[in-house]
Amino acid sequence: METKEKIYRTASKLFLEQGYDNTPMSHIARELGLSKAGLYHHYPSKESLLFDIIDYLNETNFIPILKEAEKISDPEKRLIFFLRRYSEIMTMDASSRIAVHEAGKLKPHHSKIVKQNWRKTFTLIKDAMSEMQASGKAKEISSTFAAFAAIGMCSWTYYWFDYSRKESAEELSETFIEILLRGITKGKE
Amino acid sequence: METKEKIYRTASKLFLEQGYDNTPMSHIARELGLSKAGLYHHYPSKESLLFDIIDYLNETNFIPILKEAEKISDPEKRLIFFLRRYSEIMTMDASSRIAVHEAGKLKPHHSKIVKQNWRKTFTLIKDAMSEMQASGKAKEISSTFAAFAAIGMCSWTYYWFDYSRKESAEELSETFIEILLRGITKGKE
Numbered sequence: 001m002e003t004k005e006k007i008y009r010t011a012s013k014l015f016l017e018q019g020y021d022n023t024p025m026s027h028i029a030r031e032l033g034l035s036k037a038g039l040y041h042h043y044p045s046k047e048s049l050l051f052d053i054i055d056y057l058n059e060t061n062f063i064p065i066l067k068e069a070e071k072i073s074d075p076e077k078r079l080i081f082f083l084r085r086y087s088e089i090m091t092m093d094a095s096s097r098i099a100v101h102e103a104g105k106l107k108p109h110h111s112k113i114v115k116q117n118w119r120k121t122f123t124l125i126k127d128a129m130s131e132m133q134a135s136g137k138a139k140e141i142s143s144t145f146a147a148f149a150a151i152g153m154c155s156w157t158y159y160w161f162d163y164s165r166k167e168s169a170e171e172l173s174e175t176f177i178e179i180l181l182r183g184i185t186k187g188k189e
Numbered sequence: 190m191e192t193k194e195k196i197y198r199t200a201s202k203l204f205l206e207q208g209y210d211n212t213p214m215s216h217i218a219r220e221l222g223l224s225k226a227g228l229y230h231h232y233p234s235k236e237s238l239l240f241d242i243i244d245y246l247n248e249t250n251f252i253p254i255l256k257e258a259e260k261i262s263d264p265e266k267r268l269i270f271f272l273r274r275y276s277e278i279m280t281m282d283a284s285s286r287i288a289v290h291e292a293g294k295l296k297p298h299h300s301k302i303v304k305q306n307w308r309k310t311f312t313l314i315k316d317a318m319s320e321m322q323a324s325g326k327a328k329e330i331s332s333t334f335a336a337f338a339a340i341g342m343c344s345w346t347y348y349w350f351d352y353s354r355k356e357s358a359e360e361l362s363e364t365f366i367e368i369l370l371r372g373i374t375k376g377k378e
Contacts, residue, residue: 019293021210100348101290104208145357145364148349149342156341159289168334175334179372187376 007032007042008053012095020050020102051110054099058117061089061096066120075131076185080177082124083150087173090157091166097158125150129184138184150180196221196231197242201284209239209291240299243288247306250278250285255309264320265374269366271313272339276362279346280355286347314339318373327373339369 010031014023025046029039043049065085072078090096103114126147132138153176161172199220203212214235218228232238254274261267279285292303315336321327342365350361 019210021208139367141367142360142364145361146368148345149365149368152343152345152348153338153341155348156337156345159341160337171331172334175331176338178328178330179335179338179369181372182376183368183370183372187371 004042004052007039008049008056011049012053012098015050015053015098015102016094020046020098020105025049047105047107047110050098050102051106051114053095054103054106054114057095057099058114061092062117062121065089066117066124069124075128075135076137076181079125079128079132079150080181082128083154083177083180084173086121086154087157087176088169090154091161091163091169091172094158094163096155100155100158121151122147132184137186139186141184146180146184149183150176153180193231193241196228197238197245200238201242201287204239204242204287204291205283209235209287209294214238236294236296236299239287239291240295240303242284243292243295243303244299246284246288247303250281251306251310254278255306255313258313264317264324265326265370268314268317268321269370271317272343272366272369273362275310275343276346276365277358279343280350280352280358280361283347283352285344289344289347310340311336321373326375328375330373335369335373338372339365342369 007028011023011028014028014031023046025039025043026036028046028049029036032039043052065082069078069082069085072081099114103111106114126143129138129143129146133140133143157172162168196217200212200217203217203220212235214228214232215225217235217238218225221228232241254271258267258271258274261270288303292300295303315332318327318332318335322329322332346361351357
């Protein structure tokens with residue numbers, strides 16, 4: 001494993017256990033068997049380390065499924081694909097919690113990059129719903145609020161999911177998809 | 190306003206602005222025009238202050254609607270009533286963010302009390318869904334995951350809601366109710 005990867009994996013674990021604000025760089029260095037200067041050689045600040053953790057999570061988890069989803073022309077299939085993969089990410093491990101919980105600690109130029117990813121996620125969901133409305137498949141409800149409802153139910157997972165019982169992950173994503181899809185589409189009259 | 194109320198209102202504002210971990214007691218005292226000793230006279234620790242803020246939010250916002258909802262015998266009406274009021278609380282002001290975001294900082298004996306309230310919320314929603322399933326009104330999906338979906342979409346609100354545009358609060362709660370109720374009930378075949 002490369003030194004940088006070792007660093008953010010260790011920092012990620014500590015941030016999860018005790019929170020970003022409560023984890024000084026000296027603690028991360030000690031855990032890695034590095035000197036404080038050695039750690040600062042790789043990361044000029046704790047904030048740059050936090051950004052790398054969140055950016056890595058986005059690049060390895062979110063961006064690939066966003067790109068994959070964007071290729072699907074049918075809006076309903078696109079939405080189902082994305083929600084399934086999004087829920088799966090949330091049940092893989094607790095590290096996504098950092099991306100959600102500590103993102104407010106980022107400096108503006110880093111925060112901007114992270115927000116662009118959130119914006120892409122939001123737009124993908126909202127647009128799929130709007131397309132389904134345009135074709136008469138979905139009801140005329142606010143696609144903005146419905147998109148936030150979808151993101152909310154998936155993202156909330158890290159607050160309560162029992163990561164020792166991952167076998168329930170599939171039932172979880174199918175339940176979310178069932179609720180959301182049935183929730184936005186027109187029922188038979 | 191009583192001194193205690195002044196204290197937790199001020200602390201609440203500071204915790205929202207800069208986070209719990211980044212707000213020392215000395216800063217709260219300064220903002221209130223109190224000495225540090227004066228502040229410690231009312232609150233023996235910052236954690237006891239955090240607990241009081243969260244407990245106050247629960248006592249004034251959540252407990253009353255939980256109690257009100259529990260009186261409604263029809264499970265669908267109970268669910269709709271609760272979700273509407275729950276979303277409304279999330280759009281009233283950003284202070285609920287503290288109850289969600291900083292609850293992990295509480296000591297075990299305080300955390301236990303807060304978790305009991307979460308548990309009551311969860312149980313109210315889950316039981317209403319189970320009753321709807323028993324009467325054949327709701328689909329046989331996991332009422333546990335469906336309850337978390339409901340809590341997630343409502344609780345997530347504080348992450349994105351524009352508190353300067355409160356006029357959209359009603360449309361938001363109606364959208365959530367529409368998605369969730371349609372999402373869990375059986376459609377016409």
